[in-house]
Amino acid sequence: MTSTVQSLLLSSMEQNNKPQDEDRLGALTDDILLSILGSVDLATAARTSALSTRWRSLPWLLPDLNLHVRDFLPAPCPDYPVAAGQQIYFYSQIPAQHIDEAMASLTRAARSFLRIKGSSRVSRTSLEIYLIGNYSHDIGPLVRDAIDNGMIKELDLTIADDKDYDCKGGDMLRKARDVDGFFSAYPNILPCLTRLQLYNLRFAEGDIHNVLFDCCKQLQHLSLEHCDVGDCSVWQVDAPNSVLRVLEVRYSYLKRLEVLCLPKLELLSWEAWMHCEPPLHFGYVPSLKELFLVCGADLEHSGFSLSQLLDGATEIHTLTLNFQGEKLWILPESKQLRAAFSNLRKLSIHGIYVEFDLLWTINLLEAAPSVEIFDIEVFEHPCLVLYWERVGIQRVKPSWKVAGFTSCNKWKLRELHVTNFSPLMEQHMLFVREVMDRAPNLKTVILKEDDEPCKDCEAMDALPNLVGGLFPRTKNEQETIAQQLRDNMVGSSSVKIIFKSIVSTVVF
Known part of the structure; x- marks a missing residue:
C-alpha cells in the first residue's frame, strides 16, 4: 500500500515538471491529500511540498507526526519487521555512519515540523531515535517546547539501540544511565508518554518503577526488550494508579515478574525467559484479558x-x-x-x-x-x-x-x-x-x-x-x-x- 502511494506521489512530482499535464492528485481536497500523505513516511511526505504551491503547506497539516529514524536512512535497508521480536536486529544492523546521517536528517525534520506546525492539528506524535552524539540535546528541547506550548499532548517514543541481544551488563547499565539522563533533562516528556519502547537497559529496581509507573501518568503501552533490573532479579510492579494496558517483555534475564497491581492491564506478552521457574506471578489484574x-x-x-x-x-x-x-x-x-x-x-x-x-x-x-x-x-x-x-x-x-x-x-x-x-x-x-x-x-x-x-x-x-x-x-x-x-x-x-x-x- 505504502509503495503504491509513493509511486503515485513520484508520478505527480514528474507531472509537475510538465505544465501541459494536469496534476490529477492536486485537484483532490485537502482531507483526501492528507489521508494519502498520512500513509507514507514523513520524509516522503515532506518532499511533496516541492510539487507546487498547492502542496507546499500540506505536510505541516498532518494530524499525526511520525519522526522515525528508519525513514531517514541514507541507503536502502531491510524492511522494518512486523514481528516485534525482530526489531532489535533491525536497529543493530544499521551501520554507525548511517545512524549518524539518519539522526542528523531527523533532527532537521524535527526542527522544521515542531517549530512550525499548528498545535490544533496534532493528535499524535511518534518519535523513534538513537541516543547518540549530541542529537538528544537537539531533539530534547524541541520536544520539550512542543509539549509546553500544547503542540504535543501524546507521545509514542522508541529509543533504539545499535546492539542486539549480545549487549553485556556493563553496556546495559550505561545505556540505562543515558536514558535516565535524557528523561531527567526533559522531565515533561515522561507525563506525556502513551507508548514507550526500550532496548538493552539494566535499571535499578527503584528507578525503573519510578520512571515507568510513577512519572508516566499516561503510559498505556510498554515494550521492554532485553531489559531487566539485574540477572536473576525479581521485578515487582505495584502501580494502582497506572493506566497501562499493554506490557511486552522479551528476552529478559529477570528471574520473575510479579505483577502485584496493574488494574488497567489488558494484554501481557512475555517472550523468551532464561530461568526454569514460572516467569510470572499475578496479584491484582482484574482487566487482564490476553496472555502470550x-x-x-x-x-x-x-x-x-x-x-x-x-x-x-x-x-x-x-x-x-x-x-x-x-x-x-x-x-x-x-x-x-x-x-x-x-x-x-x-x-x-x-x-x-x-x-x-x-x-x-x-x-x-x-x-x-x-x-x-x-x-x-x-x-x-x-x-x-x-x-x-x-x-x-x-x-x-x-x-x-x-x-x-x-x-x-x-x-x-x-x-x-x-x-x-x-x-x-x-x-x-x-x-x-x-x-x-x-x-x-x-x-x-x-x-x-x-x-x-x-x-x-x-x-x-x-x-x-x-x-x-x-x-x-x-x-x-x-x-x-x-x-x-x-x-x-x-x-x-x-x-x-x-x-x-x-x-x-x-x-x-
Whole structure:
C-alpha cells in the first residue's frame, strides 16, 4: 500500500515538471491529500511540498507526526519487521555512519515540523531515535517546547539501540544511565508518554518503577526488550494508579515478574525467559484479558504448573502458548486448569515440534469448555536442524498421559485451526478427527499452510524433505483428506473443512 502511494506521489512530482499535464492528485481536497500523505513516511511526505504551491503547506497539516529514524536512512535497508521480536536486529544492523546521517536528517525534520506546525492539528506524535552524539540535546528541547506550548499532548517514543541481544551488563547499565539522563533533562516528556519502547537497559529496581509507573501518568503501552533490573532479579510492579494496558517483555534475564497491581492491564506478552521457574506471578489484574507466553525452552527447563502461574488472572479470554519447536515447559494438567480457564474464548498452542503428538493438547481443551476457537500450530524448520545437531539438542516428546477423552456437550468450540497441517503425519489426522468427533458445536475446521515462509529455510541450497510432507495444494488431495476426516464420523458431515494454502482457499 505504502509503495503504491509513493509511486503515485513520484508520478505527480514528474507531472509537475510538465505544465501541459494536469496534476490529477492536486485537484483532490485537502482531507483526501492528507489521508494519502498520512500513509507514507514523513520524509516522503515532506518532499511533496516541492510539487507546487498547492502542496507546499500540506505536510505541516498532518494530524499525526511520525519522526522515525528508519525513514531517514541514507541507503536502502531491510524492511522494518512486523514481528516485534525482530526489531532489535533491525536497529543493530544499521551501520554507525548511517545512524549518524539518519539522526542528523531527523533532527532537521524535527526542527522544521515542531517549530512550525499548528498545535490544533496534532493528535499524535511518534518519535523513534538513537541516543547518540549530541542529537538528544537537539531533539530534547524541541520536544520539550512542543509539549509546553500544547503542540504535543501524546507521545509514542522508541529509543533504539545499535546492539542486539549480545549487549553485556556493563553496556546495559550505561545505556540505562543515558536514558535516565535524557528523561531527567526533559522531565515533561515522561507525563506525556502513551507508548514507550526500550532496548538493552539494566535499571535499578527503584528507578525503573519510578520512571515507568510513577512519572508516566499516561503510559498505556510498554515494550521492554532485553531489559531487566539485574540477572536473576525479581521485578515487582505495584502501580494502582497506572493506566497501562499493554506490557511486552522479551528476552529478559529477570528471574520473575510479579505483577502485584496493574488494574488497567489488558494484554501481557512475555517472550523468551532464561530461568526454569514460572516467569510470572499475578496479584491484582482484574482487566487482564490476553496472555502470550513464548519460549523455546532447553532441556534444563523442568517445567512449571500453568494453573499456579495463572492464579489471580481468571479473566483471561485469549491465551497463546508458543514452544518454538522445543520441549513443553508446562507440566501435565487438566482439571486443575478449570478455574484459570473459566472465561477462555480462544486457546492457541503454537510451536509444537512436527513429530510431537497433538492429542495431549485436548487435555487443555477439556479444561476450557468455554473455548470457541482452538488454534494449533505445528513447528518444522529445516534451517534449525544443523544447529540442533551442533549443540546436541534432542527433542523431548510430551509426557502427558492421553486419557480416554469423552464427548462434552458443554463444549462451545466452533472453530479448529491447524497451521502447517501435514496429512502424512498420522497423528495430525487422528487429532483432527478426535476433535471433530467430540465437539458437538464445531462448525469449521481450517487446515492452513504457514502464510509467512521462513526466509532461512528458503535460502537453504538443498532443502531437506519435510518430515510431515508438503501441505496438500491440489483439489483432489484436499478432497481425499476431507473425506478421510469425515469417514465414520457421527454428526460431522455439516462441518466445513477449509484448506488455506499460499495460493488458494478451498472449502469442502
